[in-house]
Amino acid sequence: AETEAVPDAELVDLGQVIPGLVCEARYFGNENFIGEQIDGYLAPKCLLTRRAAQQLAYVQKELEAFGMTLVVFDGYRPQLAVDHFVRWAADLDDTKMKTAYYPNVPKSKLFEEGYIAAKSGHSRASTIDLSIGKTDKNGGYTLLEMGTPFDFFDVLSHGENPDIPADARGNRLLLRSVMMRHGFKPYSAEWWHFTLENEPFPTTYFTEPVE
Numbered sequence: 001a002e003t004e005a006v007p008d009a010e011l012v013d014l015g016q017v018i019p020g021l022v023c024e025a026r027y028f029g030n031e032n033f034i035g036e037q038i039d040g041y042l043a044p045k046c047l048l049t050r051r052a053a054q055q056l057a058y059v060q061k062e063l064e065a066f067g068m069t070l071v072v073f074d075g076y077r078p079q080l081a082v083d084h085f086v087r088w089a090a091d092l093d094d095t096k097m098k099t100a101y102y103p104n105v106p107k108s109k110l111f112e113e114g115y116i117a118a119k120s121g122h123s124r125a126s127t128i129d130l131s132i133g134k135t136d137k138n139g140g141y142t143l144l145e146m147g148t149p150f151d152f153f154d155v156l157s158h159g160e161n162p163d164i165p166a167d168a169r170g171n172r173l174l175l176r177s178v179m180m181r182h183g184f185k186p187y188s189a190e191w192w193h194f195t196l197e198n199e200p201f202p203t204t205y206f207t208e209p210v211e
C-alpha cells in the first residue's frame with residue numbers, strides 16, 4: 001500500500017537523534033548516479049523510523065569506541081524519488097554519470113540486476129545506505145576503503161565479491177558484522193544497503209518528502 005504520511009512519532013532525523021553520526025544525504029545534492037538533486041529531498045537529512053534509529057544508535061556507539069563513525073548516504077526515500085530514478089532510467093541517452101557510477105553495466109540493466117528498485121525498501125523507512133568513517137581530531141572523517149564507492153553499480157559492489165583487496169573485504173565485514181549484530185540484514189548486491197529485520201512498516205511505501 002502507498003500512504004502519504006509516516007506517523008510523526010515514527011520518523012526521526014538521524015543527525016539529531018544519534019549524536020556524532022554523519023549524514024551525507026547524497027540524493028539531496030548532485031553527487032549521485034543521476035548527477036542532480038533527486039525529487040522528494042527537500043532537506044539534507046537522513047530520516048528513518050524510530051525503531052531502526054534506535055538500533056542504529058547501538059551501531060554508532062560500538063564504532064565510536066574505536067574512533068569510527070557511521071556515514072549515512074540515504075535513509076527514508078519517498079516514492080517520488082524512486083519515481084525520479086525510474087524516469088531517469090527510461091532516458092537511455094542520459095549517461096552523464098556512467099563513468100563514475102556504472103561503467104560496466106548497461107543503463108537498461110540497472111533495475112534488472114538489482115542495483116536500483118522501482119519499489120524500494122527505503123520507502124518503508126527502515127532501510128539505509130551507509131558506510132564507516134575513521135574520525136580525526138578536527139571533527140572530520142575519512143571513509144574506510146570498501147573496494148568500491150557508494151552506489152557504484154557493479155559486481156565489485158556485491159558484498160562478498162572476492163576480487164577486491166583484502167583490507168576492503170575486512171572493512172565490509174566490519175560494517176556487515178556490526179549492522180547484523182544490531183538487527184539489520186545485508187543486501188547481496190550492494191555492500192552499503194541494509195534493512196531492519198523487524199521493520200515496523202513491512203508493507204507500506206511512504207510518499208511524504210524528506211524535509
Ligand SMILES: C[C@@H](N)C(=O)N[C@H](C)C(=O)O
Nearest residue numbers: 114115116117120121122
Ligand atoms: C540506489 C541504491 N542506493 C539502492 O538503494 N538500491 C536498492 C536496490 C534500492 O533501490 O532499494
Ligand SMILES: [Zn+2]
Nearest residue numbers: 128129193194
Ligand atoms: Zn539502498
